[in-house]
Amino acid sequence: MLIELLENPVCTECGLCREACPVFQIQQQEEFSPRGRAILGSAGIRTLVFYQCTLCRSCRVVCPIGHDPAGETLRAGLIEASIETPANQAMIANIREYGNPFGPLAEGEVPKTLTCC
Amino acid sequence: MQQLLSLFHPDQISIRHETRIAYSRDASRIHGECLAVVWPETIEDMIRLIGWAAETGNDLVPRGAGTGLCGGATPQNSVVIDSARLRQIGSIDIPANKIVVEAGVPLDLLNRHLKPFELFFPVIPGSHRSATIGGMIATNAAGLHAVRYGRIDEWVAEATLIDGKGIIHHLSAGDRGGIAGWEGITGMIVQAALHLTEIPQQRSLTLLCFDDLKGMLEEVAHLKANPSLSALEYINPQAAALVGWAAKHTLLAEFHSMDGKVEATIDMAAIWRARESLSARLTLAGFPISEDPQILPEAQESTLDWLAIQGIPVFGHLGVGIIHPRFLQGDPRILELYHRVSASGGQISGEHGMGLKKRQWASLAMKVKAQALKTQFDPQGVFNRGKLC
Numbered sequence: 109m110l111i112e113l114l115e116n117p118v119c120t121e122c123g124l125c126r127e128a129c130p131v132f133q134i135q136q137q138e139e140f141s142p143r144g145r146a147i148l149g150s151a152g153i154r155t156l157v158f159y160q161c162t163l164c165r166s167c168r169v170v171c172p173i174g175h176d177p178a179g180e181t182l183r184a185g186l187i188e189a190s191i192e193t194p195a196n197q198a199m200i201a202n203i204r205e206y207g208n209p210f211g212p213l214a215e216g217e218v219p220k221t222l223t224c225c
Numbered sequence: 226m227q228q229l230l231s232l233f234h235p236d237q238i239s240i241r242h243e244t245r246i247a248y249s250r251d252a253s254r255i256h257g258e259c260l261a262v263v264w265p266e267t268i269e270d271m272i273r274l275i276g277w278a279a280e281t282g283n284d285l286v287p288r289g290a291g292t293g294l295c296g297g298a299t300p301q302n303s304v305v306i307d308s309a310r311l312r313q314i315g316s317i318d319i320p321a322n323k324i325v326v327e328a329g330v331p332l333d334l335l336n337r338h339l340k341p342f343e344l345f346f347p348v349i350p351g352s353h354r355s356a357t358i359g360g361m362i363a364t365n366a367a368g369l370h371a372v373r374y375g376r377i378d379e380w381v382a383e384a385t386l387i388d389g390k391g392i393i394h395h396l397s398a399g400d401r402g403g404i405a406g407w408e409g410i411t412g413m414i415v416q417a418a419l420h421l422t423e424i425p426q427q428r429s430l431t432l433l434c435f436d437d438l439k440g441m442l443e444e445v446a447h448l449k450a451n452p453s454l455s456a457l458e459y460i461n462p463q464a465a466a467l468v469g470w471a472a473k474h475t476l477l478a479e480f481h482s483m484d485g486k487v488e489a490t491i492d493m494a495a496i497w498r499a500r501e502s503l504s505a506r507l508t509l510a511g512f513p514i515s516e517d518p519q520i521l522p523e524a525q526e527s528t529l530d531w532l533a534i535q536g537i538p539v540f541g542h543l544g545v546g547i548i549h550p551r552f553l554q555g556d557p558r559i560l561e562l563y564h565r566v567s568a569s570g571g572q573i574s575g576e577h578g579m580g581l582k583k584r585q586w587a588s589l590a591m592k593v594k595a596q597a598l599k600t601q602f603d604p605q606g607v608f609n610r611g612k613l614c
């Protein structure tokens with residue numbers, strides 16, 4: 109390879125990665141594309157959109173300069189600011205109260221929903 | 226906005242802050258105020274939206290993938306129409322080598338769909354991963370293989386446009402003047418019938434380095450005489466050095482034959498990947514502004530020489546005279562470049578379009594043509610106000 113894939117914090121907003129993003133494929137809205145997230149992040153916006161990232165890094169692989177979406181960092185910022193999804197809040201409350209993320213379960217009962225961020 | 230919200234299913238419209246910020250610019254990073262984004266799924270959706278805009282005096286900005294480099298899809302207190310949900314690919318008409326696709330289909334998705342049939346759509350801009358057929362038609366895209374396949378207008382058999390009056394036009398090759406290259410000022414392209422071609426049986430490429438510009442341009446003329454030439458890309462010494470290559474005038478020539486020295490698919494892919502990363506890498510190196518003049522063969526030596534002496538990094542599709550000199554924002558030499566290009570009979574925009582970035586440099590002929598098209602298709606000025614000229 110003539111150019112090594114670098115890990116790069118800067119996004120040039122070229123938009124070449126959006127089709128690689130599984131979340132964009134479902135939502136088809138720019139704010140859920142890797143570029144959209146980078147634009148929101150650079151505008152200092154803290155938003156639940158950052159939870160809707162699988163952290164798969166497909167965008168980084170196709171990005172010509174290896175931009176890293178830093179999904180964990182963006183989420184850490186949300187947690188610091190106590191910005192949580194209802195699912196997130198339910199999961200934490202369940203863990204605190206019942207010791208599991210699913211809520212009250214009878215002996216041998218299989219959870220019907222997996223509550224997660 | 227309440228009235229607009231009431232016209233669409235909640236999934237098809239957003240006035241959320243996050244949406245409006247994410248749609249406030251295209252790849253040029255020229256930004257403006259986005260009032261709302263609508264994702265039409267049918268022609269009826271479009272007609273309702275256009276009716277609302279005409280009644281309320283709002284501006285509608287068509288948008289594909291937002292990879293444009295001149296602010297063509299940047300809103301200016303506008304409602305953005307995103308083609309992302311117009312993604313249907315019709316069946317292939319094999320005997321005629323034709324296909325009908327919706328405007329929001331990204332080029333690479335189309336070409337992946339065509340591969341099993343050994344066909345492809347050969348107009349391939351550097352943004353092929355994301356660029357949509359609608360956006361490519363609206364900018365009359367050229368690109369990496371223009372030296373062989375030309376621009377997209379030669380490959381559109383018919384395009385469906387909904388104009389500013391809400392009228393549906395099926396514009397065929399003969400009367401498509403209202404579409405290709407008009408940057409969304411005449412209406413929204415929703416669908417197109419495209420000509421296709423066979424995937425070449427053979428492919429190879431060669432990288433050539435030159436110390437001397439004159440010698441390189443002689444080689445360009447020689448390569449262009451080869452009927453199997455399928456791409457002819459240039460990288461100047463400054464651009465090459467900035468991305469860690471030998472600081473020489475470099476040519477990448479691709480052939481649909483075995484005339485090139487590199488034949489292994491994996492090696493060719495690596496070279497193309499490196500070439501296609503140049504734009505983003507030069508942005509990172511401090512040269513974010515991408516120009517796209519088209520220069521006549523007789524002016525190429527003096528223009529490329531001037532750019533090299535100025536230390537301006539350049540790459541581009543030299544086979545068709547379209548080059549991408551890169552600048553810092555506000556570099557006064559951008560204007561000097563425009564003057565040089567115009568004085569030597571070239572075009573200041575070879576493929577990106579005029580958008581917001583270059584509108585004040587539109588020629589009188591372009592202004593006259595745009596005005597006539599506006600009168601014909603969009604007399605109330607519903608679509609992409611203040612763009613192109």
Ligand SMILES: Cc1cc2nc3c(=O)[nH]c(=O)nc-3n(C[C@H](O)[C@H](O)[C@H](O)COP(=O)(O)OP(=O)(O)OC[C@H]3O[C@@H](n4cnc5c(N)ncnc54)[C@H](O)[C@@H]3O)c2cc1C
Nearest residue numbers: 289290291292293297350351352357359360363367409414
């Ligand atoms: C890295 C990179 C490389 C590039 N390389 C090339 C290249 O080699 N050749 C080239 O020609 N360009 C190139 N471009 C520029 C850009 O990708 C092309 O102009 C492309 O055709 C734009 O497609 P899009 O879907 O992103 O359109 P957008 O950027 O969304 O829109 C471009 C223009 O078309 C209009 N438009 C979009 N969709 C529609 C529609 N459905 N109906 C009516 N109007 C519409 C918009 O209003 C706007 O004026 C490059 C850009 C980048 C970032």
Ligand code: SF4
Nearest residue numbers: 129161162164165167
């Ligand atoms: S890491 Fe997140 S933004 Fe990047 S492709 Fe995966 S889901 Fe999309």
Ligand code: SF4
Nearest residue numbers: 119120122123125171
């Ligand atoms: S993440 Fe990379 S590919 Fe995606 S918009 Fe940013 S620079 Fe372009």
